[in-house]
Amino acid sequence: MYALVDCNNFYASCERVFQPEYNGKAVAILSNNDGCVISRSNEAKAAGIAMGAPAFQIKDLVREQNVKLFSSNYPLYGDLSNRVMGILAHFTPNVEIYSIDEAFLNFDGMQISNYQQYGIQIKKKIQKWVGIPVCVGFAETKVLAKLANRIAKKFQDRTCGAYVIDTNEKRLKALKWTQIEDVWGIGYQTAKKAKLRKINTALDFTLPQHEAWIKKELGIVGMRLKYELEGKSVMDLEPDTEQKKSISTTRSFPKQIADYDLLRERVATFAAVCAEKLRNQKSCCQTIIVMLVIDKHSIETSKYYFNMAVTLPFATNSTLTIANTAITILKKLHQGNEQMKFKKAGVIVTGIIDENKKQFQLFEDENPKHLAIMKAMDKINKKAGDTKVKLASQNLNLTWNMRQNHLSPKYTTSFKDILEINCL
Numbered sequence: 001m002y003a004l005v006d007c008n009n010f011y012a013s014c015e016r017v018f019q020p021e022y023n024g025k026a027v028a029i030l031s032n033n034d035g036c037v038i039s040r041s042n043e044a045k046a047a048g049i050a051m052g053a054p055a056f057q058i059k060d061l062v063r064e065q066n067v068k069l070f071s072s073n074y075p076l077y078g079d080l081s082n083r084v085m086g087i088l089a090h091f092t093p094n095v096e097i098y099s100i101d102e103a104f105l106n107f108d109g110m111q112i113s114n115y116q117q118y119g120i121q122i123k124k125k126i127q128k129w130v131g132i133p134v135c136v137g138f139a140e141t142k143v144l145a146k147l148a149n150r151i152a153k154k155f156q157d158r159t160c161g162a163y164v165i166d167t168n169e170k171r172l173k174a175l176k177w178t179q180i181e182d183v184w185g186i187g188y189q190t191a192k193k194a195k196l197r198k199i200n201t202a203l204d205f206t207l208p209q210h211e212a213w214i215k216k217e218l219g220i221v222g223m224r225l226k227y228e229l230e231g232k233s234v235m236d237l238e239p240d241t242e243q244k245k246s247i248s249t250t251r252s253f254p255k256q257i258a259d260y261d262l263l264r265e266r267v268a269t270f271a272a273v274c275a276e277k278l279r280n281q282k283s284c285c286q287t288i289i290v291m292l293v294i295d296k297h298s299i300e301t302s303k304y305y306f307n308m309a310v311t312l313p314f315a316t317n318s319t320l321t322i323a324n325t326a327i328t329i330l331k332k333l334h335q336g337n338e339q340m341k342f343k344k345a346g347v348i349v350t351g352i353i354d355e356n357k358k359q360f361q362l363f364e365d366e367n368p369k370h371l372a373i374m375k376a377m378d379k380i381n382k383k384a385g386d387t388k389v390k391l392a393s394q395n396l397n398l399t400w401n402m403r404q405n406h407l408s409p410k411y412t413t414s415f416k417d418i419l420e421i422n423c424l
Contacts, residue, residue, distance in 0.1 A: 119162025143228035250346025
């Protein structure tokens, strides 16, 4: 038996944990630089706040409906997510963290007499220990567990936030109720094509006459989805691995930039962050990508996105090597575009391998002194609690702050933001 545990309106719920006066009120979370809406409470949804709506377009609605806006507080959200996932490990050792607010659980080999009561127990413990509301869906497959969770969330009064698909009757009823665009793994374009063939629900998707179309359009992925909806488990929990396949650091600028020196400083800083992340997960990269983005609303041009990749002859996690390579790429991208104003830049590292499996080259390899330098730099920065040691290409006195006019305190990750309680 599988379960999907999903936090309800996660970002909004995180803000309410430490500011309970907003319980039952409309709350919306904005993206980086307070750009657009990325999370809403149920009350904000009812007020007409659309997902992805630009902040400037909903000013009047926010004021009329008394919606509370928050800037993204990712350190807080990440910490509360880790606490939720830690609690789930108490209920089963088989946990797949699917996203910041979702996790799949597997209960094979465990004797559980009443799964709904077990789900309610999970829900109550997370609510009590962390303060985050969750819903739990149980089923024989991961895809059906996703549907069960959707039902638990939609009908919380009847299900108490936990629902189990454990009979064929419940499975068929859930499939008939679920629209094809709401099935996990079905994207917008696929849903449009499916509806042209009169596949309107998840139940329609499982009918035999559509199998040939599924094989042609979706291949093995589509057939696995069909089997899962039929109650045949073909998707196991993904193995837990801390090593990412790629690491990216991208930021929008507070204002558009044309000056090369400012762009170089930003790219060097982004490259340094990527290198530090690589060392933290004990890995190296071999390919470095730099990207620049123009605001398409401010200028008419045939190209708004510029990027270039360079593959090194050796794997590295040295800030020096990665930053120098990124700056070299930036020079090539900037040539011929000197008058362009860029609103965003980023550095992506990929081709990631374990640092202990790094293959050394005979004729061209990294300076062996870099390893000692990086260890010393990381040690100092970790002890100082901030990035005190930087590259010469970075500006020690320049701090680029995102627009965060509605930022809440980092209650659990910063000493200066820890709540103070007066005991009388």
